[in-house]
Amino acid sequence: MEPLYFALSCYRRRNFDKCVQVCTDILEKQPLDQAAWCLKMRALTKRIYIDDIESEEIVVGDALDDDTVASAPRPGTSMKLEAALTARPRTSTGRPITGINRPGTQMRPGTSIERLKTARPLTGQSVRAIRLGTAAMYSHRDGPFIQVSRLNLIKYGKDPCLSKPLFEYLFYHEGDVRNAMELAVQATQANRFEDWWWKVQLAKCYNALNLVRDGEQQLRSALRQHTHIETFIRLIRIYLRLDQPLSALEICKAGLTTFPNDVSISTEVARLYEGLGDVQLSVKHYRNIVIEDAMNTEAIACIGVYHFYSNQPEFALRHYRRILAMGVHSAELYNNLGLCCLYSQQLDLTMACFQRALDLAIDPLIKAEVWYNLSHVAIAAGDVELAIQCLSICLVMDSTHAPAFNNLAILQYKLGRTNLAKAYFNTAKNLQPSLFEPQKNLEYLQNRYLNTFE
Numbered sequence: 001m002e003p004l005y006f007a008l009s010c011y012r013r014r015n016f017d018k019c020v021q022v023c024t025d026i027l028e029k030q031p032l033d034q035a036a037w038c039l040k041m042r043a044l045t046k047r048i049y050i051d052d053i054e055s056e057e058i059v060v061g062d063a064l065d066d067d068t069v070a071s072a073p074r075p076g077t078s079m080k081l082e083a084a085l086t087a088r089p090r091t092s093t094g095r096p097i098t099g100i101n102r103p104g105t106q107m108r109p110g111t112s113i114e115r116l117k118t119a120r121p122l123t124g125q126s127v128r129a130i131r132l133g134t135a136a137m138y139s140h141r142d143g144p145f146i147q148v149s150r151l152n153l154i155k156y157g158k159d160p161c162l163s164k165p166l167f168e169y170l171f172y173h174e175g176d177v178r179n180a181m182e183l184a185v186q187a188t189q190a191n192r193f194e195d196w197w198w199k200v201q202l203a204k205c206y207n208a209l210n211l212v213r214d215g216e217q218q219l220r221s222a223l224r225q226h227t228h229i230e231t232f233i234r235l236i237r238i239y240l241r242l243d244q245p246l247s248a249l250e251i252c253k254a255g256l257t258t259f260p261n262d263v264s265i266s267t268e269v270a271r272l273y274e275g276l277g278d279v280q281l282s283v284k285h286y287r288n289i290v291i292e293d294a295m296n297t298e299a300i301a302c303i304g305v306y307h308f309y310s311n312q313p314e315f316a317l318r319h320y321r322r323i324l325a326m327g328v329h330s331a332e333l334y335n336n337l338g339l340c341c342l343y344s345q346q347l348d349l350t351m352a353c354f355q356r357a358l359d360l361a362i363d364p365l366i367k368a369e370v371w372y373n374l375s376h377v378a379i380a381a382g383d384v385e386l387a388i389q390c391l392s393i394c395l396v397m398d399s400t401h402a403p404a405f406n407n408l409a410i411l412q413y414k415l416g417r418t419n420l421a422k423a424y425f426n427t428a429k430n431l432q433p434s435l436f437e438p439q440k441n442l443e444y445l446q447n448r449y450l451n452t453f454e
Contacts, residue, residue, distance in 0.1 A: 002438065003022055003025065003026050004026060004033075004035060005024055005179070007019050007022040007023050007026070007039055007043075008039065010022060010043075011039060011042065011043055011046075014046075016043040016044075016046055017046040017239070019023060019039065019040075019043040019204060020040055020044060020047070022042045023036045023037075023039050023040035023043065026041065027040070030045055030387075034162065035163075038161065038165050040145070040160055041146075041165045041167050041169045044170075044173050045165070045168045045169050045172050045173050048172065048173060049168075049172055050172070052172075052204070053230070053233055053234065089285055094383075095387070105382035108320075109186070115291075118388055125292070137278045146169070147169065147180050148174060148176055149164075151179070151183075153179065153182050153183045153186050154186050156183065156186075157183055157187040157189070157190050158186070158187075158190040158446060159183075159187025163183065163187045163190075164187075164197075165189070165384075166183060167180055167183050167184060167201060169322070170183065171201070171204070171205070173204065175206045177209060178205075178206050178209075180201075180205055181202065181205035181206070181209070184198050184201045184202045184205060184345065185202065188202060190217070191354055194206040194225065196221075196222040196223075196225040196226040196231070197222075199217070199218045199219070199221050199225075200219065200222050200228075200230065200231055200234065201395060202215075202218045203215040203216075203218040203219045203222070203233070203234060203238075206218065207237075207238065208236075212238055212241055212242060214241075215234075215238055216235065216238050216239075219231055219238065220235070222422075223235070226258075226260045229255070229262060229265065231260060232251060232252075232254070232255035232258075232259075232265060233265065233268060235251050236248045236251050236252060236255075236265075236268050239251065240272075240369065242315060245272050245275065245276055248268070248272055249269065249272055250271045252265055252272065256269070261292050262294065263289055263292050266285055266288060266289050266292070267289060267296075267298065267299070269285050269287065270282045270283075270285035270286045270299070270302070274302070279306060282302070282304070283303055283306045286298075286299040286302050286303050286306075287299075287303065290303070295326060296328045297323055297326065297328060299325055299444070300319050300322055301319070301320070301336075303312065303319055304316040304317075304318075304319030304320050304323075304340075305336075307319065308336075308339070308340060313339075313340045313343040313344040313452055314340075314344045316336075316340045317337065317340035317341065317344055317346075320333060320337050320340060320389050321337070322335070330360060331357045331358075331361035331362075331366050331367075331370065332366065333356075334353045334354070334357035334360065335353070335354065335357040335358040335366075335370050335373060336370065337349075337353040338350050338353030338354040338357060338373065338377075339373055339376075340411075341353055341379055342376070342380065350377060351377070354370060354373065354377065357370045358370055362365065364398060365397070365398050365454070366396040367397045368394045368395075368397035368398035368401055368404070369394075371390050371393045371394040371397065372389045372390070372391065372394045372401065372403065372404050372407075375390035375391045375394065375404075375407060376389075378390055380410075383417065384414065385398075385446070387407075387411055388408065388411050388412075389406055391404045391408045392408070395408070400431050401431075402427075402428040402429075402431040402432035402435050402438070403423045403432075403437075403439070405425075405427045405428035406424070406425065406428040406429065406437050406438045406441065408424050409421040409423075409424030409428065409438070409441065411423045412424060413445070417451045418445065421445065422442065422445060423447070425438045425441050425442045426438075426442070429442065
């Protein structure tokens with residue numbers, strides 16, 4: 001088979017390593033073969049490509065954010081405030097616990113802010129080598145592929161065949177946002193500002209460089225030229241980053257007008273209502289999503305969580321069993337199944353689910369959550385010592401687990417160790433000030449102590 005066709009076949013079958021190898025062989029014999037060069041760029045990009053919409057974290061507080069208008073926004077207009085509208089527990093970032101990980105839900109206090117999950121820093125300049133110009137496509141098997149500093153971005157911005165693959169290579173593979181943005185600027189000018197795709201790419205670069213308002217302008221301009229689901233979602237994420245959920249809802253409604261019942265936009269609406277504390281409306285949209293896409297695990301899991309915290313563990317168990325039947329096997333799923341079995345009195349399955357969760361858990365933080373829930377099984381069985389042991393193991397896995405300190409303090413108080421209970425309550429209050437149980441329990445102990453001496 002002709003080598004280029006074989007490389008194309010490997011690319012279509014997603015065998016990107018073999019495609020890169022074949023293209024390298026072609027370029028050794030014909031260094032100026034643009035087709036092989038472009039195909040190799042695409043293969044290298046696809047090999048590490050990620051969905052940067054779903055993987056990005058929504059940063060709650062930016063160090064360079066100068067878009068804050070008021071420090072105390074009106075109720076229902078911000079997602080940064082502590083919403084005490086529901087009794088559901090919250091993560092360490094203040095977000096209600098749901099059944100699935102989502103953008104903006106995995107950052108813990110003290111972690112570094114990651115703008116884009118690439119192999120290199122965003123503003124790091126690439127030192128890869130190939131000369132692009134008259135001898136632009138010369139490369140060596142053991143050497144680097146492209147030297148970005150020598151690229152003639154004005155020339156490649158005018159080439160409609162090479163500009164888009166080159167942009168994706170710079171943005172995703174190299175992580176060089178500044179040069180990718182310069183290429184997007186040149187390509188936008190070459191297309192007389194009429195190509196909506198380049199405006200979306202410019203918005204991606206602006207957002208990565210914390211130029212959020214500039215990205216908003218580019219996305220709105222792109223929507224005026226062409227309506228696309230990705231453009232709507234990126235604009236929604238920009239308003240979430242600016243902490244303007246009402247503006248994000250307006251964009252969602254406009255998107256659903258253009259694309260009725262679209263699952264991705266409906267998911268954004270459900271997440272927004274959940275973040276604003278309107279769980280009923282959020283579940284309503286999740287149910288509409290399940291009607292459109294019966295395999296949507298996020299919608300099924302969130303409906304299950306809603307039933308669990310509405311004192312309907314049997315209905316929650318039905319939804320989690322549906323996810324299990326779809327082929328999902330994770331520690332979090334078995335943990336939720338164990339809790340549903342416990343509260344629906346299916347005790348013969350409870351320990352088996354938690355054992356499976358411990359077997360599948362790799363992250364110590366997940367193991368800590370499983371051991372914390374196992375302590376509830378021990379409390380339900382009346383074994384206080386076993387519950388204390390489970391909570392101690394939980395704190396070994398995660399020493400910042402405030403609810404574990406709170407429950408451990410309660411158990412120590414029941415055993416008559418009041419001073420130790422006070423110490424644990426203070427620790428829980430200092431670790432997570434938004435958790436109201438330690439503060440209430442401390443007040444109860446102090447009042448009881450005062451009444452005893454009176």
